[in-house]
Amino acid sequence: MENRNIWQIIKSVTIFSLLIVVNFFNPVSAQVPPGIVPYQGIPVLVPATLQELNTSTYCQLSYGTSGLQRSTTSCVPLNLGSQNPGFVSPSSHLIITTPAIDPLACIAGAPGAYLSTFPNIQDWDTLNYGVPRVMKLNDNNPGSYPCANAVATYYFIPTESQNVLVFWFSFVTQSVPHHDMSENALFRVEMTDANGNYVTGDYEHSTFYIIPETSQYPAIHPCRQSLDVQYICPAASMNIDNFWADWVRLAFDLRDYIGQTVRLRVIASECVYQAHYTYAYFTGYGLNGTIDVQACGDDNIVLKAPSGFENYVWYVNNVHVPTADGFSTLTRIRNTSETEFRCEMNSQTGAPFVFDATVNYYDLFPNFEWEQVFDECDNKVQFTNTSEIFKINNGGNVAQPIQYVLWDFGDNNTSTAINPTHYYVDIGTYTVNLRIWDADSICNVDTTYTITIGPSEIGTSEMAVSTCEEKLPYSFVDPLMGPNDQYIWHAEGTYQVTFPGAAWNGCDSIINVTLTIEKPHVRIEQTGDFCEEFTATLTAISNITNPEYFWNTEETSDHIIVTKHGTYSVTITDDNGCTASHSVKILACDPPVYIPSAITPSDNNGINDCIEIHSANLISSINFSVHNRFGETVYYTTDKNFKWCGEVGGKTPINVTYQYILFYTDDKGIERMKKGTITVL
Structure with a gap:
């Protein structure tokens, strides 16, 4: 075929992809306090500086000058009473980036064993968040100064990419035998909607509540959770034993609250008598509550659940896989009949999580054709994507549309169009790469070929322009022409225009330009005898389609109704701005005044x-x-x-x-x- 190069490149590879299936319950939108703008996603709870929190609109740091009272029978969110906004003191809201020991949190009988102010944080996104950070909340100085309780409150909106909050904490508190469970110092974490309703409908998996037990009042608070890791530091302060917990990892499943406002509160309070303290260390960040899949082609399938949880249990097509118990990663030999995967797990405090994934398998056949086009002498190449994709779940073979592609034309230009047209600046040889993705936009396959762009020939094509008679002479201009290339025409006709080679990438291009002179006409027709009916209708009749009308009465329709004598005129305008006008005179009549006898x-x-x-x-x-x-x-x-x-x-x-x-x-x-x-x- 003359002037046509067609290359077909076929490469077959079998891949598989992942479609996450999540069913969300949409709760009623919560209300947030005035001036609060919830964070989109899940924020890093501890920023690089306190000033970032001080100027944020989604976090409130506050303190109270008295210890917090709480119910002994109810598990509703804690009533904070009167709180003061802002930072209390550097020791009450302290950002820590370097691990150290807390000398007030020791272990009886274990010399040199202390609480570290930094946990072994997992899944921290250093690229986006910087170095890991921890905040200390409240201090070991009981009394109303600088504060008796300190609170950090966050408002945020979980998204499709961030919907699981991983929350790390440790705390130090004092336990005395003469306080009951409504009076002792406390540490508490609450996850609710902005109206104060627990996100799971109950407190058990929406809060963590620690109140020291006492010997004099052995009753345990109904909301208090027990800890597997807890220690006593004998007479660490004021001759009172410190009760403390090593780092604990919570996880809050917020997938049901995607797009909804939630509230996190971290509370550390002295006892109600302001004589015994509680302070805490915490940090937190967001994860995507999905199973990550790492496999394409004929590789083994590797599924990864979010790390940092416990008691992992995997299911494939609803069948338990005992050999994977306890592991966050599941590796399977590729099998197109295995399409449904589920992982069940718990946070360190027992909160349950379930992640589901539906896997689709595909065969991808990348393929394209190309043709150099000489219609405008501009090194134009038309690429046609002839790739094929088939979904092969359970041995099937169902064709899928081509939706996601990336072309690299070999000249530092790319395109995501399915069938792009590309203009090369120079002739020569180029390496063109086509990448296609499966229907779920997970896995991709490339194909590459070298194409050669030959010299362009002199091209001839047609062009039509028009103008108005009153705008003659007509000056023909084009962005590709030089400043000295001028064509001025005084009448209708077909004229030859030459575009220089510099404008059309290496060759002259001859264009036959046909100039048409538009001559719109309009006349006004009258309907009705003005002297008989005392009214008449004037209609503008034009030789052009859909003109704009403007009457001297400032009306803009194609007709008007008149009830007075005088001169009436109309002007029409076409799409090119050409105009025509006409006017008529309505003569006055002797009024027939009749008075009956x-x-x-x-x-x-x-x-x-x-x-x-x-x-x-x-x-x-x-x-x-x-x-x-x-x-x-x-x-x-x-x-x-x-x-x-x-x-x-x-x-x-x-x-x-x-x-x-x-x-x-x-x-x-x-x-x-x-x-x-x-x-x-």
Whole structure:
């Protein structure tokens, strides 16, 4: 085929992809306090500096000057009472980036064993978040100064990519035997919606609540959780034992709250008597609550659940895989009949999590054709994507549409169009790469070939332009032409224009340009006898399609209705801005003023019951009066639109004859008079 190069590149590879299936319950949107703008996603709870939190709109740091009282029978969110906003002191809101020991958190009988101020954090995104960070909340200085309780409150909106909050904490508190469970110092973590409702519907998996147990009051608070790891530091402060816990990892499943506002509160409070302290260390970050799949082609399938949890249990097509118990990663030999995967796990405190994944398997056959096009002499190449994708779940072979591609044309230009047209600046040899993705946009396959762009030939094509007669002469310009390339035409016709080679990548291009002179016309047609009907319709008739109309009455439709004599004109404009105008004159008429000799209001038939002037639009003013036989005026008006039905003093006498006199001025300014008698019957 002349001037045509077609290459077909076929490469077959079998891959598989992953489709995450999640069913979400949409709760009622929560209300947030004034001035709060919830964070989109899950924020890193501890920023690089305290100033970042001080200026944020999604986090509130506050403190109280008294210990927090709590119910001994209810598990509702804690009532904070009167709180003061802002930072308390550097020791109450302290950002820690370097691990150290806490000398107030030791282990009895284990010299040198202390709580570290930093946990062994997993899954921290160093690229986006920087170095891991921990915040210390409250301090070991009981009393109202600097504070008796400290609270960090966060408002955020889980998203499709961040919907699981991993929360690390440790705490140090004091336990005394003479406090009951409503009085002791406490540490608490709460996850609710912004209205204070627990996100799971109950406190068990929405909060973590620690109140030191005592010997004098052995009853355990109904919301208190126990810890597997907890220690006593004998007489660490004020001759009172410190009760503390090593780092604990919580996880809050917020997939049901994607797009909804949730609230996290971290609370550390002294006892209600402000004599015994609680302080805590914490950090947190967001994860995507999905199973990550790492496999394409004929590789083994590797499925990874979020790390940092416990008691992993895997299922394939609802069948338990005992050999994978306890592992966050599941590796399977590729099998197109295995399409449903599920992983069940728990956080360190027992909160359950379930992640599901539906796997799709595909065969990908990348393929394309290319052709150099010479219609405009511009090194143009048309690429046609002839790739094929088949879904092969359970041995099937169902064709799928090509949706996701990336072309690399070999000249530092790319495209995501399915069938792109590309213009090369220079002739030569180029390596073109086509990458296609499966229907779930997970796995991809490439194919590459070298194409050669030959010299362009002189191209000839057609072009049409138009202008208005009043805009002649016409100047032809084009962005690809040089400043000295000028073509000026004075009449219709076909003209030859040469585009220089510099503009068209290496060759001259001859264009035949046809100039058309547009000549719009318009005329006004009148419908209706103005002197007979006192009105007329004027319609603009044009030789062009859908012009714009503008009348000297400022109306813009194709017709107007007139009720006055005078000159009326219309101007039409076409799409190129060409115009045409026409006008007509409506002559004034003598107004036919008729006053009957008798009216009959008594028969109530609506015919000839009243006197009125029917050509009032042709009259500028009147003076009309009616007189009885004694010469007394019984009716008088200057309203040209009057109507008199024989009323005199609120009654209508009949069989009475009156005299009338009418003075009027017509619309030409001529004064006239009419008089006679009227009999009311």
